[in-house]
Amino acid sequence: MTYYGGSDVKRKSKIKTKKSAADMAFDSVNLIFLGLFAIACIYPFYYILINSVSNNKLVELGKIVLLPKGIHFNNFSDVLKIQGLNHAVFISVARTVVGTCISILSCTVLGYAMTRQELWHRKFWYRFMIVTMYFGAGLIPGYLNIKRLGLMNTFGVYVVPCLIGPYNMILVKTYIESIPQSLEESALMDGAGYLTRLMRIIVPLSKPILATIVLFSVVGQWNAYMDTVLYTSGTRLQTLQSILYQYLNSSRQLAEMITKSGMVSEQMLMQSANLQSARHTMTMVTIIPILMVYPFIQRYYVKGVMIGAVKG
Numbered sequence: 001m002t003y004y005g006g007s008d009v010k011r012k013s014k015i016k017t018k019k020s021a022a023d024m025a026f027d028s029v030n031l032i033f034l035g036l037f038a039i040a041c042i043y044p045f046y047y048i049l050i051n052s053v054s055n056n057k058l059v060e061l062g063k064i065v066l067l068p069k070g071i072h073f074n075n076f077s078d079v080l081k082i083q084g085l086n087h088a089v090f091i092s093v094a095r096t097v098v099g100t101c102i103s104i105l106s107c108t109v110l111g112y113a114m115t116r117q118e119l120w121h122r123k124f125w126y127r128f129m130i131v132t133m134y135f136g137a138g139l140i141p142g143y144l145n146i147k148r149l150g151l152m153n154t155f156g157v158y159v160v161p162c163l164i165g166p167y168n169m170i171l172v173k174t175y176i177e178s179i180p181q182s183l184e185e186s187a188l189m190d191g192a193g194y195l196t197r198l199m200r201i202i203v204p205l206s207k208p209i210l211a212t213i214v215l216f217s218v219v220g221q222w223n224a225y226m227d228t229v230l231y232t233s234g235t236r237l238q239t240l241q242s243i244l245y246q247y248l249n250s251s252r253q254l255a256e257m258i259t260k261s262g263m264v265s266e267q268m269l270m271q272s273a274n275l276q277s278a279r280h281t282m283t284m285v286t287i288i289p290i291l292m293v294y295p296f297i298q299r300y301y302v303k304g305v306m307i308g309a310v311k312g
Contacts (some may be wrong), residue, residue, distance in 0.1 A: 111172030175209035
């Protein structure tokens with residue numbers, strides 16, 4: 001029996017596989033391409049950030065491209081002074097949390113039900129929901145439907161229409177089908193019912209796909225705007241996006257008035273000059289919450305999408 005000493009093992013561990021010129025060229029091109037792609041993805045956020053904290057006059061002239069100049073945070077303090085902003089933030093957070101929780105619950109239960117062969121007319125119900133991904137009723141029928149359901153000017157208008165997402169349901173269904181059936185069969189032999197199997201076996205094993213649809217739902221609920229415009233009136237149910245848009249729209253109207261009239265006050269001129277900076281600042285205000293949530297879900301995101309999209 002041949003014995004290899006410690007020095008031999010260390011020497012062998014230091015041996016590196018030599019790459020061919022073609023492999024090195026491919027790796028170099030790949031790194032350059034991915035680096036440029038990463039910069040193209042990150043730069044828009046960076047551009048908005050530096051323009052939101054730079055001198056407003058330089059921003060208006062388009063001179064802020066790579067580095068911030070005249071750094072200040074007055075734009076953010078001005079946005080925080082908008083009337084009704086705190087209540088709007090509360091409504092946006094509430095609809096995001098409640099809407100996401102209800103959507104996840106409904107899609108999980110429905111996706112699990114669609115994997116059960118014993119479900120009555122399972123194929124019909126599954127295809128019936130798939131059709132809604134390709135055909136929509138339109139704006140006017142949707143408005144009439146919301147009105148007849150009694151959801152106008154209620155918090156339910158933010159939750160009920162997005163109760164079930166067919167695409168999310170498909171992802172959950174496909175992921176559950178990838179879980180070995182032997183796990184459920186063993187629980188069934190012990191007398192576990194559908195709800196017990198779902199909560200104690202399926203849900204713990206489905207964290208990647210659930211985290212994925214949580215991200216989809218959070219982004220959709222947080223960025224939603226048109227439902228506030230169409231189905232609510234007054235300020236009681238105004239969301240953050242709606243309040244910011246109204247503020248930006250008033251600033252835009254002020255700028256148009258300044259261009260048409262020569263007699264304006266100094267305060268109006270300052271507000272007009274801050275219009276471009278206000279746009280960047282409001283964009284940052286709406287993006288920051290999503291950027292804070294994404295890192296906690298990102299590790300599940302790729303795995304969930306890849307496994308959930310293999311078959312449908």
